[in-house]
Structures are given as C-alpha cells and as structure tokens.
Amino acid sequence: MNEVWVFIEQRNSKPADVSFELLSKGRKLANATNGFLKSIVIGKNVRSLAEETFKYGVNESILIQHNDLEEYKTIPYSRILNELVHQRKPRVVLFGATVTGRDLAPRVASNTKSGLTADCTDLKISDVKYLNKDYKNLLLQVRPAFGGNIIATIITPETPVQMATVREGVMEKHLYETPFDIKIEEIRYEPSENDKIIRIIEQYREESKVNLKSAPIIVAGGYGLGSKANFSFLYELAHLIGGEVAGSRAAVDAGFVPAERQVGQTGVTVRPKLYIAIGISGAIQHRAGMQESNKIIAVNNDSDAPIFDIAHYGIVGDAMEVIPLFIEEYKNKLK
DSSP: OOEEEEEEOEETTEEOHHHHHHHHHHHHHHHHTTOEEEEEEEESSOHHHHHHGGGGTOSEEEEEEOGGGSSOOHHHHHHHHHHHHHHHOOSEEEEESSHHHHHHHHHHHHHHTOEEEEEESEEEEEEEEETTEEEEEEEEEEEEETTTTEEEEEOOTTOSSEEEEEOTTSSOOOOOSSOOOOOEEEOOOOOOGGGGSSOOOOOOOOOOSOOGGGOSEEEEEOGGGOSTTTHHHHHHHHHHHTOEEEEOHHHHHTTSSOGGGBBSTTSBOOOOSEEEEESOOOOHHHHTTTTTOSEEEEEESOTTOGGGGTOSEEEESOHHHHHHHHHHHHHHHHO
8 A cells, every 4th residue: 555656658668757757756755655666667678668767766666568568558558557556556656747647647547536636746745634534644746726826735535546647847857876676577468359449550750849858058038028039039048058948828829939948837847957037927837837947047127026036046127138238248258
C-alpha cells in the first residue's frame, strides 16, 4: 500500500522528460511514507529504459515488453495498468499530463475506482483530518482552479489508490545520490483480440522548432507591448543574449507571438536561469509557468503589477523605452 508508481511514457524507447521529473518527485513522496518507488515501463525492447529509471531513485521497476506494445495504444496499455492496479493497489500512481497521460490516466482511474486529479502543479504527503476522520499519508494534489484564479488542494480520502497527472516542467528532475540496485520484475504480456480493435496505420509528427524548456534565458513579452511589431525588439534582445522569446496567453491571443511560445498555465512551464518579463502583468496563470526561474527581471509601467511580487529585479517604465536601452548596452558590452 505504500508504493508510489510512475508510468514511464516513451516514444521509440526515448522517455518523456516529464516521466523522470515525476520519478524525482515520486522519490520524495515515497520517502515521506517510508514506501517504495516503482517505475512502470511498457513498450518494445525497453529494458534499458527500465534500468535508466534507477538513476532517479527507483526501488524496483515493473517491465512489460512485447512487439505489439511498441507504440502507445489506449486499449492494451490501459488493460495492463488496470490489471496491475487491481492486483497490487499502490498508494499513488503518477502520469505526465501529456496527450498520452491524459488519455490513459482517467481510463485507469475509472476502471479501478481510484481518485484522480488532473494537471497538478505540486504534490505533497500529509496527515489530514476530514469530516471528523483522521487520514494518514494522504496525497495532497495541488493545482490551479477557476481559471487559475485560486490554487486548490484536492484530496481523495475515500479511495485506497490516489492518482494524478502532472504538467511537464513543474517538477525538478535530478539524479538520485545513492541509486538502488537494479531490480526489474518482467511481466509477460498476454495479447487480447480487443487490443487489435484499433490499429495505427500511419503516423505523422512534426517536432516543435521551439524548445523553451531547455532555454537558459527567456525574454517574454505580454499584451502590454501593444503590437506584434514591438515583439521584434524582444527577438533582437534574445538573439543578443542567447535566449528564446516567449509570450503570455494574452500576447498569444492577440497574435503578437505564436502559440508554441506561450508560457503559463495553458502553455509551457519553464525554469530558466534568467527570465525577463516585459509588459507582462503577472496574472497567476502566467506565474504558474515561470515562477521557479532562477532569476526574474520584470519591466512594466505599472508599479503595482503582480509580476513585481516574484521578480528579483524590477524596472518601472515604458517597455519601448527600456528595451532599446538594454539592447544598446548589450551591444556595447559585446564589442
């Protein structure tokens, strides 16, 4: 009952970053309950991936591999996890809030009658008193609610298994200092005729040309910049300092910047070494996606803008006056 499971999402045997982020968090949750951390690895020829999970504090890995499991398909993957959860009843099961995780997690939760909270931004273990009952080692599932206007803490005390999907980038990925010996339990996959109801004929994928998650410096603009043309100053500044350009949802909705560059609750979550927020008010929806940045510089003409509450350095002024000064100063430094 004190087991924490993390579903390891993979494509062509390459793991999703969010899965290793969840292993790092899962290790802390397991420590809080004096429990075990297990990785659940499903695919074709993925034993090496199961072994890699031990770098992140896994006690044991459950491995299911077969040629038919090379690509994610809803029916066989959910059937495998349903059977495992029914049989073993882990305390916590974590999935990435990706296309795959959002498809798989609710199916498993519904089949096993487990509690599930989607799009969490934090997870904690705590004893809780609820309706005059004491519950030990409950999973506190933290996520924005009501359009991001509040942060809700959700519990599912009446279910023995608690599940959550977690967005990419909100948990910090790090190697475990003293990895455990590799212990892999391989479970035989028994194909079913139902698994073949849906077949993948062809797949077309286009990799994103923008990788905000890996950018050490991000220059982000908001609706306060006023126009798409004014974003050209951000691209020039980002080019000078080796960064990427991002935007708030308001800037994306206004057409100032492409949606693939959106940072925030409904965009990408980032934690760069330096985040420069220009013309961004700092609504909680945006802060949820960047507040873990190592250093934050904010430029806004409103001295009461919420972005200044989390900024390490703030500049009150017109962005179209401040940014050209930044650019000129950097050009002089680089001469």
